[in-house]
Amino acid sequence: MSLLDGVPTVLFVHAHPDDETIATGALIAEMAARGIRVSLLTATRGEQGEVVRGPLSVLEGTDALTRERERELACAAAALGIGFADRFWLGTPPARAAGLAPRAYRDSGMTWIRPGLAGPADDIDGDALVRAPLAEVTADVAALIGQLRPALVISYDNGGGYGHPDHVRMHEAALAGSRATGVAFAEVVQVKVDGATSGAGVAGVAGAGAGAGAAEWFDLSAHLATVTAALRCHASQLTVDEGGGHIVHSGGQREPIITAVGLRLL
Numbered sequence: 001m002s003l004l005d006g007v008p009t010v011l012f013v014h015a016h017p018d019d020e021t022i023a024t025g026a027l028i029a030e031m032a033a034r035g036i037r038v039s040l041l042t043a044t045r046g047e048q049g050e051v052v053r054g055p056l057s058v059l060e061g062t063d064a065l066t067r068e069r070e071r072e073l074a075c076a077a078a079a080l081g082i083g084f085a086d087r088f089w090l091g092t093p094p095a096r097a098a099g100l101a102p103r104a105y106r107d108s109g110m111t112w113i114r115p116g117l118a119g120p121a122d123d124i125d126g127d128a129l130v131r132a133p134l135a136e137v138t139a140d141v142a143a144l145i146g147q148l149r150p151a152l153v154i155s156y157d158n159g160g161g162y163g164h165p166d167h168v169r170m171h172e173a174a175l176a177g178s179r180a181t182g183v184a185f186a187e188v189v190q191v192k193v194d195g196a197t198s199g200a201g202v203a204g205v206a207g208a209g210a211g212a213g214a215a216e217w218f219d220l221s222a223h224l225a226t227v228t229a230a231l232r233c234h235a236s237q238l239t240v241d242e243g244g245g246h247i248v249h250s251g252g253q254r255e256p257i258i259t260a261v262g263l264r265l266l
């Protein structure tokens with residue numbers, strides 16, 4: 001039994017353009033291959049993110065960066081098999097609570113507390129996602145869930161994967177919105193897989209967490225080419241290592257391309 005058995009529709013809830021591909025691109029590609037209809041809700045447009053050095057770096061801090069990241073997300077979503085009509089922005093109907101005027105939530109930014117763990121930025125915009133009341137964000141997510149009625153909602157774990165405040169906030173809102181609408185929720189479980197760790201090693205890590213709420217792991221290495229193509233869409237955020245298997249973020253951090261993802265029902 002897989003928690004994806006008999007699931008016709010899934011909604012992914014993410015904070016920034018590129019998270020859908022970096023964290024869950026292989027899983028989305030797998031679902032598309034299984035005939036599962038995937039919808040994607042993205043909370044912000046990654047306005048605070050750094051820009052990869054090169055021709056696009058002139059966009060940093062400008063409104064044009066917002067448009068570029070919207071374009072990049074459209075490119076990546078298409079590569080992963082998500083239809084145009086199945087992409088949504090938080091704060092824009094139908095991902096907006098009834099009776100409230102549409103709004104944009106902005107990227108809250110982050111700083112590194114230590115390698116691998118992010119925390120709040122020093123200067124947080126007034127329209128930042130983390131400044132918005134959790135009840136408002138949850139109501140917007142719930143409005144979309146109520147409209148789509150997916151069989152399953154998927155988002156970050158309660159640590160936001162690596163601590164980004166926007167990721168943590170979207171975990172909270174996606175979980176609460178799922179509960180409010182009676183839809184199943186699963187969190188993404190990720191292990192930083194280094195080059196020496198095989199798929200068997202990943203399964204072993206999952207086993208270590210076995211018990212109530214054990215994660216189901218998916219070996220998604222067959223989708224590496226699809227994920228790589230989607231990653232290349234996010235050219236203002238990252239570069240793909242030509243040697244294969246790694247991405248390099250605009251800040252210089254290297255990270256393996258994720259092709260094994262765990263899901264845990266909460």
Ligand SMILES: [Zn+2]
Binds near residue numbers: 019164
């Ligand atoms: Zn993110």
